[in-house]
Amino acid sequence: MKPPDDVAFAALLEDSAEDLYDNAPCGYVSTLLDGTIAKINATLLSWLGHDRDDLVGRTRFPDLLTVGGRMYYETHFAPLLQMQGELGGVALEMRTADGTRLPVLLTSTVKHGAGGDAQLIRTTVFDARDRRAYEEELLRAREQAERERDRAQQLARTLQQTLLPPALPEVRGVEVAAYYHPASLDQVGGDFYDLFPLTGDTWGFFLGDVSGKGVDAAVVTSLTRYTLRSAAVNDPEPISVLVHLNTVITQGKPRLCTVMYGSVRPTADGATVTLATGGHTPPVLLRADGGAELVHLPGGQLVGLLPDARFVTAEVRLAPGDALLFYTDGLTEARVGDDRYSEEALRDDLRGLAPATAKSVIAAVTRLLNDLGNGVEDDTALLALSVQPPGATSPVS
Amino acid sequence: MRRNNVVVTGNEAGPVVLLAHGFGCDQNLWSRIVPDLAERCRVVLFDHTGCGRSDLVAWSPERYRTLDGYADDVLAICRALDLRDVALVGHSVSAMIAVLAANEEPDRFARLVLLTPSPCYVDDGDYRGGFSRDDIDELLVALESNYLGWSAAMAPVIVDNPDRPELADELKNSFCRTDPAIARVFARATFLSDNREDLRKVSVPTLVIQCAVDAIAPPEVGRYTHEQIAGSELVTLDATGHCPQLSAPEITARAILEFVDSR
The missing domain is CATH 3.30.450.20 (PAS domain)
Structure with missing residues (x-):
C-alpha cells in the first residue's frame, strides 16, 4: 500500500x-x-x-x-x-x-x-451496554454456581447425617458424648462413630476413619458402620468384630480404614472398657486426680490392608471421675504453624480438666478445634465416655 | 471496641462528640470536620459493624438486618468507654440509628445531631420520602454491578491522612469498601426502614442539619424530621449533596459545635 x-x-x-x-x-x-x-x-x-x-x-x-x-x-x-x-x-x-x-x-x-x-x-x-450484558451473564452464572454449591452442601450434609447416629442413647452409669467436626461443607468426610446396646448392661461403640473423602469414601464408611454393628450382634468379642470387618472390606475395592472398637460395661465401682484396634490413634485417658495418659495399643494393622490382619486388644478400668476420649487424626494432624498438632499435645492440653465428664471433654476439644481453625484440614470425630465422680447425683453438663 | 474500630481523639477535657457514619463509607467520611471538632471536644469515631475496618467476623445478617443492631453497637461503645453526656452525631442512616440509641438510653445523651436525616425513604400515602420500592431495588442492582468492578473502582488512591499514616496501606483495601453481601443487607436496612414513629419519642435536645439540595434526603424530609421531634432545631446549610461534612466542612462543623456548646 x-x-x-x-x-x-x-x-x-x-x-x-x-x-x-x-x-x-x-x-x-x-x-x-x-x-x-x-x-x-x-x-x-x-x-x-x-x-x-x-x-x-x-x-x-x-x-x-x-x-x-x-x-x-x-x-x-x-x-x-x-x-x-x-x-x-x-x-x-x-x-x-x-x-x-x-x-x-x-x-x-x-x-x-x-x-x-x-x-x-x-x-x-x-x-457500557456490551459490558453490562456480559456482566449480567457473569452474575447469572455466579448465582447458578451458588445455588448448585448450596445444593451440593445440602447433599453432603444429608449424606453425612446418615453416617452418624442422630443422637447417642442413654447409658446407665456411664456418661457419653460425641461431636463431629466437618472440615469442609462440600465434601462428605470418612469419619464415623456409633454407640449401641449389646447384651445386658454392656454397650458396644466404635469410632474410625476411612481413607479419602467424597462419595467413594462415604460408601465404604456406610459399609463399615453397618458391618460393625451386625458383626457385634453376632459375636461382640472386640477382636472378632474387627476380623469380620476386615474380611468384608478386603473383599471390596481396596480402601483402608482405622477403627477403634470397644465395649463398655458399668461395674459397682466404675466401668470396664474393652478396646480393640487396627492402627487407630491412642485414646486419651483422663484420671480423676488430673493425670492424663495415652492408651497405646501397639501392633495392630490397618483394616483393609491384609486379608489376615492382626488386631490388638486392651482393657481400661474407669474409676469415678475418669474419662476416656476417642478421636480421629483430623484433630492431631491439624496444622499449627509449620508443625502438626499431636497426640501428646492433646494429652497435655486436656491434663487438668479433672474431674472430667464426657460432656466437658467434648466441649474442651470442640473449643480446641475452633482455636485450631483452618489448621484442621480433615474431618474429626470425637467420642467420650466418663464415670460420674463420687457425690455427683446427675450427669454433670 | 475492636469490633467497631473505635478511635478516640481531641480534647480530653471537652464534651464528648460521638460521630456515626452513614451508609456507603466509614469513619473516614468525618475526616474534614474532625480537626475543628477535636480542638474543643473529645471526638469518638467508629466504623459500623461490616463497614471500614470493623471486625467482619462479628457481622451477621440476623443482627444487622434492622437498624436496632447498629443502635445496640452505639450503646455498647458508650458503655465500653463509659461515655456520658454524649453529643451523638448521626449522618444519613445513622441519624435514625442515633434516634433509636437515644430513645433506648436517653440519660446517656446530652445532644442529638441528625445530619441529612430521613426517617423513611420510601413514599407512603401523604408522606414523601422521595423513593419507591423499585428505586431501592435499582440501588441494589447498582451495588451489585459495581461489585464486579470494585477491584478497580473501589481500590482507590489513598486520601492524605497525616493523623494516621499507619493506615495508609490498609486503607487501600478497606476504604469505603464493603463486602457486597454486607452492603446489600445494610442497604435494605437503610432504605427500607420506617422510623417515623421513633421521632416522636425523642426526648434528647436535637438539632437537624440538612442541605439546601440533597437528592437522598430532600429539604421536605429534613423539615418533617424537625417537626416530628418536639423542641428540635433545624439548620439548612447552603450546601449541595448528601455529605456536607465533605462538601462544606467548615459550616457543618460550626453548626455542630454551636449546638454542642448551647447548654
Whole structure:
C-alpha cells in the first residue's frame, strides 16, 4: 500500500481540540462542584438525546442517572470523589430523553485551581451496554454456581447425617458424648462413630476413619458402620468384630480404614472398657486426680490392608471421675504453624480438666478445634465416655 | 471496641462528640470536620459493624438486618468507654440509628445531631420520602454491578491522612469498601426502614442539619424530621449533596459545635 502523502497526512492530523472534544468516541461532561453541568460534549448529548441548552447550567449531572444510580452516586461516588480527587470505572445507568436506560462507566477527576482549591469535576462517560450484558451473564452464572454449591452442601450434609447416629442413647452409669467436626461443607468426610446396646448392661461403640473423602469414601464408611454393628450382634468379642470387618472390606475395592472398637460395661465401682484396634490413634485417658495418659495399643494393622490382619486388644478400668476420649487424626494432624498438632499435645492440653465428664471433654476439644481453625484440614470425630465422680447425683453438663 | 474500630481523639477535657457514619463509607467520611471538632471536644469515631475496618467476623445478617443492631453497637461503645453526656452525631442512616440509641438510653445523651436525616425513604400515602420500592431495588442492582468492578473502582488512591499514616496501606483495601453481601443487607436496612414513629419519642435536645439540595434526603424530609421531634432545631446549610461534612466542612462543623456548646 502506498503511504499517504505528507500533505494529506498533515490534514488528517489537523484535528482541532474542539472537534476532538465534541466528537470523541466517549462522553465528556464537566460540572461545578455541586454537580451542575457546565460543559458537555456532542457525543454524550447524542447518546442521551438532549439539547445542550436543556442541560448546561440547568441540570445536575446525578439527575441524569436512574434513581437507584443517583442513590449510589450520592452515597458512594460523590463522597469518594470529594475525598480522593478521582474515581474510575464505576458502573451506573443514565436515563436518556426518551426514558431508555444507558449503562455507562464513569471516571471522574477533580480539577484544582492554582491555589489548590477544587474547581470543577471532569467526567468521562463510556458506553457500557456490551459490558453490562456480559456482566449480567457473569452474575447469572455466579448465582447458578451458588445455588448448585448450596445444593451440593445440602447433599453432603444429608449424606453425612446418615453416617452418624442422630443422637447417642442413654447409658446407665456411664456418661457419653460425641461431636463431629466437618472440615469442609462440600465434601462428605470418612469419619464415623456409633454407640449401641449389646447384651445386658454392656454397650458396644466404635469410632474410625476411612481413607479419602467424597462419595467413594462415604460408601465404604456406610459399609463399615453397618458391618460393625451386625458383626457385634453376632459375636461382640472386640477382636472378632474387627476380623469380620476386615474380611468384608478386603473383599471390596481396596480402601483402608482405622477403627477403634470397644465395649463398655458399668461395674459397682466404675466401668470396664474393652478396646480393640487396627492402627487407630491412642485414646486419651483422663484420671480423676488430673493425670492424663495415652492408651497405646501397639501392633495392630490397618483394616483393609491384609486379608489376615492382626488386631490388638486392651482393657481400661474407669474409676469415678475418669474419662476416656476417642478421636480421629483430623484433630492431631491439624496444622499449627509449620508443625502438626499431636497426640501428646492433646494429652497435655486436656491434663487438668479433672474431674472430667464426657460432656466437658467434648466441649474442651470442640473449643480446641475452633482455636485450631483452618489448621484442621480433615474431618474429626470425637467420642467420650466418663464415670460420674463420687457425690455427683446427675450427669454433670 | 475492636469490633467497631473505635478511635478516640481531641480534647480530653471537652464534651464528648460521638460521630456515626452513614451508609456507603466509614469513619473516614468525618475526616474534614474532625480537626475543628477535636480542638474543643473529645471526638469518638467508629466504623459500623461490616463497614471500614470493623471486625467482619462479628457481622451477621440476623443482627444487622434492622437498624436496632447498629443502635445496640452505639450503646455498647458508650458503655465500653463509659461515655456520658454524649453529643451523638448521626449522618444519613445513622441519624435514625442515633434516634433509636437515644430513645433506648436517653440519660446517656446530652445532644442529638441528625445530619441529612430521613426517617423513611420510601413514599407512603401523604408522606414523601422521595423513593419507591423499585428505586431501592435499582440501588441494589447498582451495588451489585459495581461489585464486579470494585477491584478497580473501589481500590482507590489513598486520601492524605497525616493523623494516621499507619493506615495508609490498609486503607487501600478497606476504604469505603464493603463486602457486597454486607452492603446489600445494610442497604435494605437503610432504605427500607420506617422510623417515623421513633421521632416522636425523642426526648434528647436535637438539632437537624440538612442541605439546601440533597437528592437522598430532600429539604421536605429534613423539615418533617424537625417537626416530628418536639423542641428540635433545624439548620439548612447552603450546601449541595448528601455529605456536607465533605462538601462544606467548615459550616457543618460550626453548626455542630454551636449546638454542642448551647447548654
